[in-house]
Amino acid sequence: MPSEKNMERPLTKNIDPDRGPLDLKGYVAAGGYEGARKALTSHQPGDVTELVKNSGLKGRGGAGFSTGMKWSFVPMGEDAPHPKYLVCNADEMEPGTFKDRLLLEGDPHSLIEGMIVAAYAIQADVAYIFLRWGYTHAAGLLRRAISEAEEAGYLGKNIFSSGYNLEMYLHISAGRYICGEETALLSSLEGKRANPRAKPPFPQVSGLFGKPTIVQNVETLCNVHHILNHGVDWYKNLSLTEEGGTKLYGVSGKVKNPGCWELPMGTPVREILEGHAGGMRDGLQFRGLLPGGASTDFLVEEHLDLAMDYATIGKAGSRMGTGTMIVMDDQTCPVGMALNLQQFFAQESCGWCTPCRDGLPHVVKILSAIENGEGRMEDLDKLSAMCKYMGPGNTFCALAPGAAEPLQSALKYFREDFENHIQGKKCPWRN
């Protein structure tokens, strides 16, 4: 087990907030583009996919699906449809999540290198970075990095004399939460309404412009070249648990030291919250946290010693999601927080499927009534029923099921707060 002081931080090793990101020269001097060179010059595309599969790398966007497995579904060989696409999902819109921003602003070449490796593995012809509208600083840095990489021959024709060609483009999103959903992202990238698409067919088979496509989160891609460079065993050993690598963990809320840290996968929640984030601000008590963004179930005191990885948090009834937690203290109204979150999700619904489009506004209206002292006890049963109604499989995409997660867990862990609102006909935190 690596000790914290001398642990390796492959994702953030080049990042120094005081100096800005490395340019191409600096990045290469720091060992950059070696992973990509290795992949393109000494591995077959299928081998790259196999390595990534064996590394245990799981998608860091929140779903935690095996990255190598995902790539293996892309049709390969002579008969495969072309062009194939790699899309980097840099539309970081999950409330409370700011980890990709750190990478985009801190080390853009690392993302590009990871994308070259991933694109090579699936033999993509074109790669897009789909960037959150508000990340204007990152946009400038990425533009510069892409043109540097093009000039140096890391992008374009015959990269590393391997015969492999890749074009890369930056696309700046118009700014909707739903664009972070990979198929809605593809619709948006095609210039259409950002409505999600049905799966199956998965983007690996029919994605961007109907062609095989892999959509991958920024952080995921930033891992890939390190796996190529240092090998599977090295990568697995970075982690404290079965799931390979390091993870960017973040904390927001009324803690002493909110922030984002690269730590071994599986670092316990308490260590992140109390160690790195410095615990609750003075005079405030911890009540609960959303472990990986707004669309994950609350965890409470009893869960603090759990390891932060996909499997463990999943077993506890929540999801690690993006790994960036939102902490709720005892001066914050859980009903108000739930209402705030549901308002966000209702607002961001694309309007395609009924449970999301019309269910979420219904939930918002009930929660508003409760928060304003007009709630009824039967509303709580209604809310529970609505959470089930908006559950996984019942909706067209994961937006509404994600919205249901904080609500259903709030109803479970903070039920008496809801009841107090209803019985007292007002919000106890408001005059």
Place this chain on the structure above:
Amino acid sequence: MATIEIDGKEYEVEAGKNLLHVALSLGLNLPYFCWHPALGSVGACRQCAVKQYKDKDDQHGRLVMACMTPVSDGMRITVEDPESKTFRATVIESLMTNHPHDCPICDEGGECHLQDMTVMSGHNYRDYRFKKRTFNNQYLGPHINHEMNRCITCYRCVRFYRDYAGGRDLDEYASKNHVYFGRFEDGVLESEFSGNLVEVCPTGVFTDKELKKHYTRKWDLQTAPSICVHCGVGCNIIPGERYGQLRRILNRYNSEVNGYFLCDRGRFGYEFVNSSERIREPKLSSDVASKSDAISQIVGWLKDGKGAIGIGSPRASLESNFALRELVGKDRFFNGLGVKENRLASLALKILREGPARSASLNDAEKADAVLVLGEDVTQTAPMLALKLRQSVRNVPMESLSQANIPQWHDGAVREFAQDSKGPFFIASVKATRLDDIATETYRLAPSDIARLGFAVAHHIDESAPAPSGLDQETEEAAKRIAEVLKNAKKPLVVSGTGSGESAVLEAAANVSRALCSSGVQAGISLNFPECNSLGVSMLEEKGLEEALEYVNANHPATVIVLEIDLYRRGALEEIDRLFEEVSQISCIDHLENRTTANASAILPCGTFAESDGTMVNSEGRVQAFYQVFVPPDPIQESWRWIRDLLLETGNAKAKSWNDLDDVLESLASEIPDLAPALDAVVSADFRIAGQKIPRQPHRYSGRTAMRANIDIHEPKPPQDPDSPLAFSMEGFHGKPPSGLASRFWAPGWNSVQSLNKFQEEVGGPMRGGDPGKRLLEPIPGEASPGQYYSSIPAAFSPEEGHLLIAHVHHIFGSDELSVHSPGIDELRPRPYVAIHPEDAKQCGLDEESEIDVPAGENSVTLKVTFENSLPRGVAGIPMGLPEFPEAVAMSGSFKVQQGVKQ
């Protein structure tokens, strides 16, 4: 095949179809909104959720959307378990949070899919206590009413309008629970298929604005199966009547013809039936006469030694035309088609009769994988054919769906996979058409050049087909490309018609289809005829107006009996005037006043299609029956019945046996064997189920005693119908009748048009018992085909400075004689114009304010110039059939441009 278990019962079904399609086809009741059999599955509404179990032992199962779930062998499903029922009820509850519950004042009420599905899903009591969302509505033109508050956001409207029909001006705006379906701004919907929104919308957002003017609930409409009379396609329709007024027209599904949709001309063109210009009394010399006086007067003329001639009509039934032929004798019967029109129609008929290519149904057209359109603007002359052709370009891209394992019904995935790729579609036309957006290549040519292109294509497919000489390089290359594509297609289709006014265009189309067939390709041919019974009347009689004129000049008959036709729309003014001058008496049988009836010495008022029964032959060569919807006030009666009365008065022996329409059709079948299959298209008048007739009124018909209560509290005896197995009553057999007799679509719990599911063998398939109608023309394949290549290839068009060649332009709204009587259609139709390429106009010193004189036979007409960029240089477009511009029919050839006198 697959065996699946639904709620403990096993069914044999087709594997790979979606579960909703399968369940509905099995007759099960499963609610849905966003799915539509013609539009496929998208999984938006989540209404059709059912529970699927993993295997025999699985006790929990999981909810799946039936419309998105392919059926596989061994599948275990429950529709009835509490969890899926609760889910479906909650979906309704969600939809109802914003639906206004204004059913009593909503035009959809009583035939609303949302009402039906709400009842089916069992969401009875609301506990939503908050405000509802509201929207502003838009003005969408004369046909469609917009009430957005009722919207349940099923996306069907835009999926039909944009994805299916190619419209651009209706869209979805905004997001969350504020998705708005409308136009960017108020305005007339541009699509000629906008009327289908009324049927596609599951609730009252898009309703029939024409119906609103004389609104009646579905259950108070008297309806009968009928055929649209506004073009040659022969769409199956259900007109509805109350209080002697035709109130609306709905689609009547026929999987071989119109399927689920109608065009706006067909749906909204019925107001002529209610027109104040209707002829309602017999007249002698403009004076109202009694029935018997009129009959004896006409028979008096008939008995005059100089004899009579009869002029039939392409808008009258086979039976009426045949009866007239019987009255005047075969030699003195003429089919009513104008000189050029008749030549074109008989040529087209000859091509279909003798050619090796199959005359394509609309269903065939939809399935074509390569299309060449030669000179016929089907978007204006046969709109429903155009809608089907629009779907055909999806076939080639869909061939590769299996690569991605996407089923054809998965519409969202299919469209994302196929993106903008389209199958081959070539259009050679005089000007831009509304199918150009899907075309691989378009060619804008003068009619003779369209023909030359077609001849060249045929030659490149089969060298023995004659080649045009002196073809320019560009056209030659185009012909090669088209030939290559058609030759390599599995189901290529050649589309043409009489619309170009140029027989060489038809001959070229014939050559292409023949060349394909002789290269071993199963080619189809679709030749459009202009009117609802043009093909039928051509089969009945080949002599047209040209021969009628010759006959009249030679024999000076005492009277001409004109059946349901305005001859001034068929020939030059002076020709028709001369014809009328040569005969002493003109007798007209018609339902509307027109220029011809204005000349008549005797007029007999006949019923419109809605007041008559009969058969007609569409452009495909399919004979179809239409049934009387309501009984017109006395003395209006069916044309054939007037003629029978005349025949009886003359003492004709045959007519004595004509007790009902079946007897007329039987006489026709025995005398004209080509048309004998018409007998199979009709259900005979003595057909009964359990001894009962089929009622035209639904069992909930409510005005039974109150309608006439102010006149008489006693109910009048319902009119008898000797001509069909239908009854003018709510009493009779209320089960499912034979497919051709479906007067309305209704089933318990299914009050909307969606109840059609219950009338089909399989959802989206043929009607139970087979689609009605009977094909008359089948191809003669291979060597046996008696015809040969046409070889008189016209010379290339070369524009002459200061001269313009007249080309016919057709308008969906305006070119049809009857539909322009509907105010909405009249509002949308163009006024007379001459369209010129702006460069030609410049050369002749004309601008868009100019007026020029265009010769029409011996006269000329001053027309306003409009610019049309898509016209070839040297060609002038003239709109055909506009009511105030009958002279267009006599305009042809080239003319010298002369400025008209400015008014």
